[in-house]
Amino acid sequence: MLCRDSKKLLGAYVDNELDVVQSAALEEHLGDCADCQAFVEDQQAVKGLLQQGNFRFSVPAGFHEQIKRSLEPGPAKKARFWPATPAWAWKLATGFATAAALALAIALGVVLHQQSNTGQAFAQNEVVDNHIRSLLMNHLADVDSTDQHTVKPWFNGKLSFSPKVTDFSDKGFPLIGGRLDTMEGETVAALVYKRRQHVINVFTCPHTDAITPAASEQRGYHIVHWADGGMEYWVISDVNAGELQQFADLLRH
Amino acid sequence: MQQVWKAIEKLEPEFREVLVLRELEGLSYKEIAGITEAPLGTVMSRLSRAREHIRRCLGTEIRRGRILHKEGRNAVSGQ
Numbered sequence: 001m002l003c004r005d006s007k008k009l010l011g012a013y014v015d016n017e018l019d020v021v022q023s024a025a026l027e028e029h030l031g032d033c034a035d036c037q038a039f040v041e042d043q044q045a046v047k048g049l050l051q052q053g054n055f056r057f058s059v060p061a062g063f064h065e066q067i068k069r070s071l072e073p074g075p076a077k078k079a080r081f082w083p084a085t086p087a088w089a090w091k092l093a094t095g096f097a098t099a100a101a102l103a104l105a106i107a108l109g110v111v112l113h114q115q116s117n118t119g120q121a122f123a124q125n126e127v128v129d130n131h132i133r134s135l136l137m138n139h140l141a142d143v144d145s146t147d148q149h150t151v152k153p154w155f156n157g158k159l160s161f162s163p164k165v166t167d168f169s170d171k172g173f174p175l176i177g178g179r180l181d182t183m184e185g186e187t188v189a190a191l192v193y194k195r196r197q198h199v200i201n202v203f204t205c206p207h208t209d210a211i212t213p214a215a216s217e218q219r220g221y222h223i224v225h226w227a228d229g230g231m232e233y234w235v236i237s238d239v240n241a242g243e244l245q246q247f248a249d250l251l252r253h
Numbered sequence: 254m255q256q257v258w259k260a261i262e263k264l265e266p267e268f269r270e271v272l273v274l275r276e277l278e279g280l281s282y283k284e285i286a287g288i289t290e291a292p293l294g295t296v297m298s299r300l301s302r303a304r305e306h307i308r309r310c311l312g313t314e315i316r317r318g319r320i321l322h323k324e325g326r327n328a329v330s331g332q
Contacts, residue, residue: 007298007301007302007305008294008297008298008300008301009297010301011297011298011300011301011304012282012297012301015275015282015300017281017282017297039305042304042305042308043301043304043305043308045308046304046307046308047276047304049257049307050257050272050276050277051276121258
């Protein structure tokens, strides 16, 4: 096997796209060739990074309805919810007129738009790190109380704002306490809830503009994010997405 | 992760396309070839080159697992 020809095959090997015979032949070669082995490791490392990183894009509420509407028969309608779908994504879509293609092009536009929303992506990454740290350090609450009338005033003097604190024990989401945390250099309120054995962290701070609610997933945690009424909320837990959405809905109303 | 974003942004559209379709959408090579209307061999080659590009942008950080360790450090020691 000639190494210089095998790069594309090595990529396919890493993706499990080769048939049994090709894989076997390649594996034999890899046993003897350090360069190709190193190449495979690099490919696997990049794949690993992409999979574990924040590359699952947030889907705005109403996204799927808007795709359905765009795909309705009639004159070609440009989907309007994403201001800057790159030109090449549209070329991809108009290249062939299938519903799947258009949906994909829009999805790609969403991904690349998310790319330029780097602020959002980093904030989300920080939310995940904060959540993990609170669990690992076993530092969930500085004020340990299920009573919202104890937790809320605890924040007075520690923050420039007063977070809305509500206990939802009667709905199966008991408040267990609160603490301070940081996001993007700012001190934020962290409210801690439980859903059975699952910990839910709610990070909140002031935010002028409204942000449409979006659900996403990162490193196995489910996240819901929105802003309204002058406050921004990041809700994160390992509890399943459905229950987290239920909880988020409780918070929003 | 910021470095990975930057690396992806630097990719030419046709390389970014196959990377996104594979790593985010989880499509097979055959499906990607169909959607992008490119031959299978081209898809294979673009994908491995796209990853190679990212690897090069990140320099030695990947090999030493430093990006991974950095995130780990954040979470564990709170530094």
